[in-house]
Every structure is written in C-alpha cells, then in structure tokens.
Amino acid sequence: MLKKNLLAIALLLCISSVFGQEMRNCGTMEVDARLLTEDPGYALNQAQIEEFTQTYKSSETGATRTVITIPVVVHIVYNNASENISDAAVLSQIEILNEDFRKLNSDAGSVPALFSGVAADVEIEFCLASVDPDGNPTTGITRTSTSKTSFSTTDLMKYNTYGHAAWDRDSYLNMWSCDLSSGLLGYAQFPGGPAATDGVVIDYNYFGGPAYAASPFNLGRSATHEVGHWLNLRHIWGDASCGTDYVSDTPTHNTANYGCPNYPHYSTCSGSPVEMTMNYMDYTDDACMYMFSDGQKDRMQALFAPGGSRESLLSSEGCGGGVAPTCDVPGSTSTTGITETEATLNWGSVAGSVGYNVRGRQVGTATWTEGYTTGTSINFTGLIADTDYEWQVQTDCGGGDLSAYISSILFTTSGGAATCTDIQEPNSSTGTAGTISTGVTYNALIANSSDVDFYKFTTTSPNTKIRVTMTSLPADYDMQLLNQKGKKKGTSQNGGTSDESIVWNVNSSGTRYVYVYGYGGAYDVADCYELIVEVSNSSWRTDGSELLVERVLDNAIVNIFPNPASNTMQVNYFSVQETEITLNVYDLLGNQVQTLHSQVVQGENLIKVDVNTMAAGLYIVEISNGKSSYTEKFMVE
Incomplete structure (x- = not known):
C-alpha cells in the first residue's frame, strides 16, 4: 500500500489490557526508534535496503523461486524453572513457523475470498541448527541461567553478562526466549541493524504451540509476527494513521486491530477498504491471523536476492553439510594478572600449531581487538576498570588450516578509584x-x-x-x-x-x-x-x-519541528560556539533531496527548510557540525 501519508517512526508501546482482555504488544518499533538514535548508520542502511527491495519487487514479482531454508538457534535465558522452556516447545514453534511461512497452516482456508488470491506461500522454511559456529554438532538450543528477573527491549538477553551472545547472523536466525516485561510478547530487529543484536525475542509464555503457550497467543503466531519483522515486514497499518507498510496488495489500515474483529472490517482511510485483519502483521489474536500476502513475500524474498541484506544465509551450513576443522582448538584456558587496565590471556599448546589468533572485546560491543602470537599467552591492554570483557583464541596450523575459535572466555577488570568526588549521596529519593x-x-x-x-x-x-x-x-x-x-x-x-x-x-x-x-x-x-x-x-x-x-550533538542542542511538516520544517539549533553546519535531506531510497549549509552563531539559531515542493512521504534529515551528526526521520504531509 504505497500511500502518500507514510509512517512516522515512533515508539510503539501498546496497552496490555483493555476491559480485562489481553492485547498483543510488540516492541519492534521501539527498538527501531532506539537504533535510529544510537546508530548514525542505521537510517542509511534502512534506506539502502528499501531501495534494493523496491528494485527487486519491480523485476521479480511472481517469479518462481527455490525454497529457502534458514538455520535457527534458540537461546533460552531463564531465571526460574518455568522460564526454562522444553525442547518440545521449541520444536513446536519451528513447526509452526514452517506451516505459517509455507501456507500449510490448518486455518489457511479461513482467508476470505477477497484476499485468497494474494495469500502467499512465502517459500521460506526454518530448521533447528545441527552444526554450531565452530563446526560441532548441536541441538540448536542453548540454555543460560540469568540473575535478571525480566528483560525489556534493551537487548541485555543478547549478551553473555545476562544471557547468551548471538551466533553469527550471516549463518543463523537467532531467537531468544526469556521473561519480557511490560506485557511484551516479543520484538525483532529489522535488517540493517547491529550484528550483535540481530534476531528475534519472544516471551517464554508465548513460545510454541497450544500445549506450551498462553491463550490468546498460544498458536505460535508471536514468533511468526516477529520473524516477519526480522524479514523486513512492517506492521500492516504502517505505525501511523492510514500509514504504509510498503506493500501494494495489503489494504490501508487506519490503525492496529485487536482481538478477533468481525469480517468484513472496513478501514476509515481513503476508499474505506476492507482491512486484512487476518494478516500476521496486524495485532489480532493468534487464532485470527493466518496469512501473508504476495507483496509481503516479495519484501522477504528480496533479502535473499544477490546483494540482499540476508543473502549470506543461503550458504549457511548451520543445518548440516559443514566440514569440521581438522586443526584442534586450544584448551586449558585461563585469564590471569587482571588489573584495572590489562589482563593476560592463556591457553594450552596444540600439537602441529604454528601460532594462534587471539581476539578480545568489551562485552556488548561489536568490534574485536585482534592479535597473533606463536606462544600460549598474550597481554590484553588498554582496558577500562570494572568492565566485563570476553576473549577467544583459534589455532593456526599453517597453510590456511585454522581451527574454530573457542567459545568466549569472560573476565571483569578490577574496580578503579573514582576520578571525581560525589558529595550528594545518599540521594536515592x-x-x-x-x-x-x-x-x-x-x-x-x-x-x-x-x-x-x-x-x-x-x-x-x-x-x-x-x-x-x-x-x-x-x-x-x-x-x-x-x-x-x-x-x-x-x-x-x-x-x-x-x-x-x-x-x-x-x-x-x-x-x-x-x-x-x-x-x-x-x-x-x-x-x-x-x-x-x-x-x-x-x-x-x-x-x-x-x-x-x-537532542544533543557535540557543542549543540537540536530540535526539529513541526513533524509532520507541510510547507516549512524548522531546525532549532542552540550552539555553544560559532560554526558551520550541513543539513542533508534524503528520501527512503537514499536519494539526496536537499542540502543546506548554514553559518550558525553562538546561542539559538532557527533554520528553515522549505518542504513545499517535496512529495508527501517520509524523509531523513542529517545534521552535521563537523564533530558529530544527528539523524532523524520526519514526514511531509
């Protein structure tokens, strides 16, 4: 539904109950909004993926494809026995995903005649991983006990400190089962986000089929919905009144639907179309959602086309066929000499080795610090006091024969003395x-x-x-x-x-x-x-x-208003010094629409951007002052 009024990206926190009835609550758009703030490259990645998707759709719609199989690893993070869901619950969820994405679900016949012609077999299947990232056999299920009693959309379950780190996203779909707070059923990360947090999170109460999950979300459709997001699907109402999900064959919805709406349910948007309330990307109960559309299928399949964001999964050996490394991994690991700023990493010698590749990083970060040695220890320096780190080592047997990296070894640096004096304590209320x-x-x-x-x-x-x-x-x-x-x-x-x-x-x-x-x-x-x-x-x-x-940049405070804008968008830029800023406006395909250069004075500056000639829709504004940049989405009406 490519419409003029495009979605305004915003936090989406749905009400968990109305008149005592549970309602679906997905945190994906909350994560999307956070990443737009935290990661300057995320908005550009999204724009590039969208441009690629639209190009693919214009050339590939209706083409016959080979069925794609995605290896899945499920990380069960639990604080008590009830949260430690069974293997059977996991297997039932994988079966449900396969049924829903292949249009083999038993309720597929309930799709109304109006939409039956566009109800899609997405031609994507899922298998529990049988080979782990090191080439070893696996059940595709990990289990991690945690001290956290519940989690939110901050991704803490995705790090070893409180949960389990993701397996390589280029080879696996990572799914986490844990206790989610605030009535969340689950959330996902759209393509284009950080590798360390890529995947899907489902509350343990709603993981699996009727024998394992709680009604009215007991048919495994929470995972179907979130995996849809992971495969680049938006909510069917576009997270805006009469918004867009970038799909042409889904009707324009005025907002989310809950429970089990009576059919036909008419939209209040232009043309008053019948809404596709049974679509997996709406907010209805599990028993009342049972289809993807052909247009949604095209969006998902685009990710696996040559150059697509998830193309690497096509060559994954996570479901078998991998060749185990012949070079043995190191053992007898230890971390010694830990101070505030350094540590010594140790391992046992491996017969036939010519050296060892070692890498370490702060837990929760994406970039490794790498090193090489012919010995069996190495110093890890430049660390931060009272901070969690992880390290891995692999054996180099020469001639390109490398072992897998060992699983991460964790340690915490010593606590440092405060570099400042806090005279306010106690002040906890x-x-x-x-x-x-x-x-x-x-x-x-x-x-x-x-x-x-x-x-x-x-x-x-x-x-x-x-x-x-x-x-x-x-x-x-x-x-x-x-x-x-x-x-x-x-x-x-x-x-x-x-x-x-x-x-x-x-x-x-x-x-x-x-x-x-x-x-x-x-x-x-x-x-x-x-x-x-x-x-x-x-x-x-x-x-x-x-x-x-x-919003704050280095040496400046920024606010953009009004949003949505119709004729003029204004940027309020409060600067602590005189400087020059650059303002770029992009559409969602990454095309540069406007560029402005402005000399700002110390204090408050008001910069006006003429949007009167711009087509209605969603845009990205990037403001740079030479030291940092700030990116925000805005809508032109």
Missing part, C-alpha cells in the same frame, strides 16, 4: 534529594546498577524558565524533570553517552527535582557525569513549547 544551586555544575556517580540520583532546586521568580543539562556521561544515563510533588514533567533519553537536556518554560516558582538513572542498569564506578540547572527570565525556545526534550 525525593525525600533524600541533594540540594543544588542553579548555574553551578555538579559531578556525581552512578556507582552500581541500582544506584539513582535525585536533586532538588528552588526558583523564586514566577517568570523562571528552566533548563537541565547532563554532560560527560561515562555510560548510558538518562534523566527526568519532576515538579514539586515529584510528578514527572519531562524525560530525556538519548542513546549511549549522548548528552541529555530538558527545557521547561514554566511561569511559576517553587521546588523542582531532577532524577538521574542508568538506562538498563548502566553505571560506572569510577567516572562521574556533570549536571547543571540553568534558569532564565526569557524562554529557552522560540516555538512556544512549554516542555522540550532535546
């Missing part, structure tokens, strides 16, 4: 909040995963405008601004260690609170963040907003 003055920069620590900081400040003028800024973040910290009753007025939740800022243009005096916390339990025992509360008699903004949560 509004009742114990540390009193701070406006206009003064304070240093403070988030010393452990449960540590939080509260501050209070008082303004006496009834015409006070407040700005709170947090900088020099050593970890992913976020903050909230609370009123005198402790009620939240605003949240700043930028990704990673990006600065945080909240503006409140409120015409009243009184006591306010600032609440600082680590996102997903982030903390740093050694390094402080900086916090400052500033006040002004004039508005911090020019667009009349009372409350603003801003």
Whole structure:
C-alpha cells in the first residue's frame, strides 16, 4: 500500500489490557526508534535496503523461486524453572513457523475470498541448527541461567553478562526466549541493524504451540509476527494513521486491530477498504491471523536476492553439510594478572600449531581487538576498570588450516578509584534529594546498577524558565524533570553517552527535582557525569513549547519541528560556539533531496527548510557540525 501519508517512526508501546482482555504488544518499533538514535548508520542502511527491495519487487514479482531454508538457534535465558522452556516447545514453534511461512497452516482456508488470491506461500522454511559456529554438532538450543528477573527491549538477553551472545547472523536466525516485561510478547530487529543484536525475542509464555503457550497467543503466531519483522515486514497499518507498510496488495489500515474483529472490517482511510485483519502483521489474536500476502513475500524474498541484506544465509551450513576443522582448538584456558587496565590471556599448546589468533572485546560491543602470537599467552591492554570483557583464541596450523575459535572466555577488570568526588549521596529519593544551586555544575556517580540520583532546586521568580543539562556521561544515563510533588514533567533519553537536556518554560516558582538513572542498569564506578540547572527570565525556545526534550550533538542542542511538516520544517539549533553546519535531506531510497549549509552563531539559531515542493512521504534529515551528526526521520504531509 504505497500511500502518500507514510509512517512516522515512533515508539510503539501498546496497552496490555483493555476491559480485562489481553492485547498483543510488540516492541519492534521501539527498538527501531532506539537504533535510529544510537546508530548514525542505521537510517542509511534502512534506506539502502528499501531501495534494493523496491528494485527487486519491480523485476521479480511472481517469479518462481527455490525454497529457502534458514538455520535457527534458540537461546533460552531463564531465571526460574518455568522460564526454562522444553525442547518440545521449541520444536513446536519451528513447526509452526514452517506451516505459517509455507501456507500449510490448518486455518489457511479461513482467508476470505477477497484476499485468497494474494495469500502467499512465502517459500521460506526454518530448521533447528545441527552444526554450531565452530563446526560441532548441536541441538540448536542453548540454555543460560540469568540473575535478571525480566528483560525489556534493551537487548541485555543478547549478551553473555545476562544471557547468551548471538551466533553469527550471516549463518543463523537467532531467537531468544526469556521473561519480557511490560506485557511484551516479543520484538525483532529489522535488517540493517547491529550484528550483535540481530534476531528475534519472544516471551517464554508465548513460545510454541497450544500445549506450551498462553491463550490468546498460544498458536505460535508471536514468533511468526516477529520473524516477519526480522524479514523486513512492517506492521500492516504502517505505525501511523492510514500509514504504509510498503506493500501494494495489503489494504490501508487506519490503525492496529485487536482481538478477533468481525469480517468484513472496513478501514476509515481513503476508499474505506476492507482491512486484512487476518494478516500476521496486524495485532489480532493468534487464532485470527493466518496469512501473508504476495507483496509481503516479495519484501522477504528480496533479502535473499544477490546483494540482499540476508543473502549470506543461503550458504549457511548451520543445518548440516559443514566440514569440521581438522586443526584442534586450544584448551586449558585461563585469564590471569587482571588489573584495572590489562589482563593476560592463556591457553594450552596444540600439537602441529604454528601460532594462534587471539581476539578480545568489551562485552556488548561489536568490534574485536585482534592479535597473533606463536606462544600460549598474550597481554590484553588498554582496558577500562570494572568492565566485563570476553576473549577467544583459534589455532593456526599453517597453510590456511585454522581451527574454530573457542567459545568466549569472560573476565571483569578490577574496580578503579573514582576520578571525581560525589558529595550528594545518599540521594536515592525525593525525600533524600541533594540540594543544588542553579548555574553551578555538579559531578556525581552512578556507582552500581541500582544506584539513582535525585536533586532538588528552588526558583523564586514566577517568570523562571528552566533548563537541565547532563554532560560527560561515562555510560548510558538518562534523566527526568519532576515538579514539586515529584510528578514527572519531562524525560530525556538519548542513546549511549549522548548528552541529555530538558527545557521547561514554566511561569511559576517553587521546588523542582531532577532524577538521574542508568538506562538498563548502566553505571560506572569510577567516572562521574556533570549536571547543571540553568534558569532564565526569557524562554529557552522560540516555538512556544512549554516542555522540550532535546537532542544533543557535540557543542549543540537540536530540535526539529513541526513533524509532520507541510510547507516549512524548522531546525532549532542552540550552539555553544560559532560554526558551520550541513543539513542533508534524503528520501527512503537514499536519494539526496536537499542540502543546506548554514553559518550558525553562538546561542539559538532557527533554520528553515522549505518542504513545499517535496512529495508527501517520509524523509531523513542529517545534521552535521563537523564533530558529530544527528539523524532523524520526519514526514511531509
């Protein structure tokens, strides 16, 4: 449904119950929004994949294809026995995926005549992996006990600290089963995201068929829905009122459907079409979704075309046929001499070896630091205090004969002394909040995963405008601004260690609170963040907003409005210095639509972008100041 009003990317948190009835809740778009903030290259990857998909669809629609088989590994991450789901539950889920994606599901005959002509056999199958990344036999199921009682969309279950690291995404579909909070049934990562977090997560209560999962989501369709996302399908309503899922044969939906809607269910969008409520990418109950469309099939198949984002899976040997390495892997591993900044990695000698490839990295990061030695130990230096690391080693037997890498060995560096003084503790609630003055920069620590900081400040003028800024973040910290009753007025939740800022243009005096916390339990025992509360008699903004949560670049604060825009989009750019910025606008196919260069002054700058001649749809704006860049999606009406 290629429509004019394209989707506005936003956080999608569905209500878990209405009138006592459970409702489907998918966190995929929340992850998408987070990645757009955290990963500058993610938006461009998405645009390139979309361009590739549209090109493929224009040339390959209706072509006969060979059935694709995708190896699957299921990582079961559990805190108690009930979360440690059985092998039988996993096998039932794989069977359901195969039925749904091959149109072999028993309810396929329920597709109404209006849509039966486009109900698709996607020609994709799934098998539990029988060969692991090292070439060894496997059941395709891993089991990991965790100290975490529940998980959210922050991907912590995908790292060895709290869960199980992903197998190579070029060879496997990674699925995680765990306890998801906030009523989430599951979530997925679209193609084009980080390799370390690629895959699908399903709540353990909804993994598998009727004998294992909870009603009304007990037919395994939560996994079908999320694997659809993993294969580049959007929600059928486009996550916007009358939005687009980039598929031409699915009707325009005005919003998500829940439960089991009566057929026909008419859309309120242009033309009032009958909605395809039985599509796997809607939000209906498991018993009321039972089809993919031909257009959705084309989007999924495009990923496996030459040059496609998931083409490498076609050559995976995860389901058998692999040749085990003849060069033995090292054993007798140990990590010794661990300090705040280094460690010694050790292993046993392997007969016939000429040397060893060694690699290490901080847990949760994608890039390895690699080395080579002819000995049986190597120093791993330049580390960060009180931080989790992993390392692997493989044997080089010469002539290109290499063993597999061993599974990761984990260690934690020693805790370092704080590099700053935190005089505010204890301040873990509004009742114990540390009193701070406006206009003064304070240093403070988030010393452990449960540590939080509260501050209070008082303004006496009834015409006070407040700005709170947090900088020099050593970890992913976020903050909230609370009123005198402790009620939240605003949240700043930028990704990673990006600065945080909240503006409140409120015409009243009184006591306010600032609440600082680590996102997903982030903390740093050694390094402080900086916090400052500033006040002004004039508005911090020019667009009349009372409350603003801003995006921060190096030396600048950025906000884009209105979004959607019709004639003019404005960029509010508050800079700490005079500099030149470049603003590029791209469409979703990666084509550059506009480029603007602007010399900004110290302070507030308002840059106007004429969008009157641009076609209605979704665009990407990239703003660069020479030190960093900020990317955001916006819609032209």
